[in-house]
Amino acid sequence: MEITLTKMHGLGNDFLLADDRKGFVAANISYGELAAQVCDRHFGIGADGLILILPSTSCDLGFAIWNSDGSEAGMCGNGIRCFARYVYEKNILRQKIMTIETASGPVICLLENDGEDLVTGVRVDMGPPRLLPEEIPFICPADKTIEVPLKVLDQAFQVTPVSMGNPHAVIFLDKIEGIPLEVWGPLVEKHPAFPEKTNVEFVEVLSKEKMRVRVWERGAGVTLACGTGACAVLVAGVLTGRSGRRAEILLPGGSLAVEWDERSGHVYKRGPAEWVFETRMKIKAGHCGFLR
Numbered sequence: 001m002e003i004t005l006t007k008m009h010g011l012g013n014d015f016l017l018a019d020d021r022k023g024f025v026a027a028n029i030s031y032g033e034l035a036a037q038v039c040d041r042h043f044g045i046g047a048d049g050l051i052l053i054l055p056s057t058s059c060d061l062g063f064a065i066w067n068s069d070g071s072e073a074g075m076c077g078n079g080i081r082c083f084a085r086y087v088y089e090k091n092i093l094r095q096k097i098m099t100i101e102t103a104s105g106p107v108i109c110l111l112e113n114d115g116e117d118l119v120t121g122v123r124v125d126m127g128p129p130r131l132l133p134e135e136i137p138f139i140c141p142a143d144k145t146i147e148v149p150l151k152v153l154d155q156a157f158q159v160t161p162v163s164m165g166n167p168h169a170v171i172f173l174d175k176i177e178g179i180p181l182e183v184w185g186p187l188v189e190k191h192p193a194f195p196e197k198t199n200v201e202f203v204e205v206l207s208k209e210k211m212r213v214r215v216w217e218r219g220a221g222v223t224l225a226c227g228t229g230a231c232a233v234l235v236a237g238v239l240t241g242r243s244g245r246r247a248e249i250l251l252p253g254g255s256l257a258v259e260w261d262e263r264s265g266h267v268y269k270r271g272p273a274e275w276v277f278e279t280r281m282k283i284k285a286g287h288c289g290f291l292r
């Protein structure tokens with residue numbers, strides 16, 4: 001079977017997108033197996049995740065995101081901007097405001113463009129953060145849900161768990177340069193307090209309006225940016241009194257503008273979505289040695 005895959009990225013958080021509105025891909029291979037095959041950086045094309053364009057009965061279109069290890073996630077903040085640009089510029093959905101159904105509920109994308117055809121940025125209404133332990137999910141070992149003590153190796157972290165449709169563990173540190181991200185990241189990701197695992201953000205506060213972040217993503221490892229992670233960081237920054245309701249979140253791949261609107265309770269995020277290339281690839285179902 002041969003399928004068309006389009007590579008895009010948001011701040012270097014890269015994705016392969018496939019249009020499966022007709023169900024041809026799903027009829028031939030599971031999305032998890034496909035994700036693990038095509039996202040592999042040595043034996044496949046290489047990406048942090050696979051995004052599917054799907055039909056929807058409740059929104060304009062449906063969106064699904066699978067991590068590079070073959071696991072499914074509820075939502076992807078950078079991926080949804082790529083999705084919006086893809087469907088607009090490929091004439092699948094010629095609307096500047098679109099509602100997208102995700103596994104974690106509907107989100108609204110507002111496209112900014114150069115007057116006609118090219119999308120120059122996407123603003124996303126990410127909805128409200130989910131903060132109850134059972135919504136994240138998080139097994140809270142303490143009597144508070146903000147800056148919860150979590151022991152990892154010899155580190156006593158203070159973790160603020162936030163769900164933006166997927167789980168995040170936000171950890172504020174004095175400095176994030178030189179931290180052993182590849183050691184701490186997977187240990188927090190798989191900590192028993194997070195029964196569905198978690199994405200992890202290590203954050204250095206530069207001012208009330210600027211925070212620097214390094215990310216370890218569930219199912220993908222170190223990435224150059226995480227959109228839902230940037231939103232979770234802002235929410236945790238507000239909850240802990242470290243940040244205002246609007247901030248620039250600096251990630252290794254670039255920056256995102258994030259706002260937690262007091263009136264609606266919704267989080268808004270703005271950032272770019274870029275094309276890389278498109279290809280056709282032969283897929284062999286059942287031949288995937290990478291699924292973990």
Ligand SMILES: N[C@@H](CCC[C@H](N)C(=O)O)C(=O)O
Nearest residue numbers: 073076077078166226227228
């Ligand atoms: N990169 C994404 C998040 C992708 C899913 C995540 N790894 C998970 O498993 O929840 C983003 O930009 O939000």
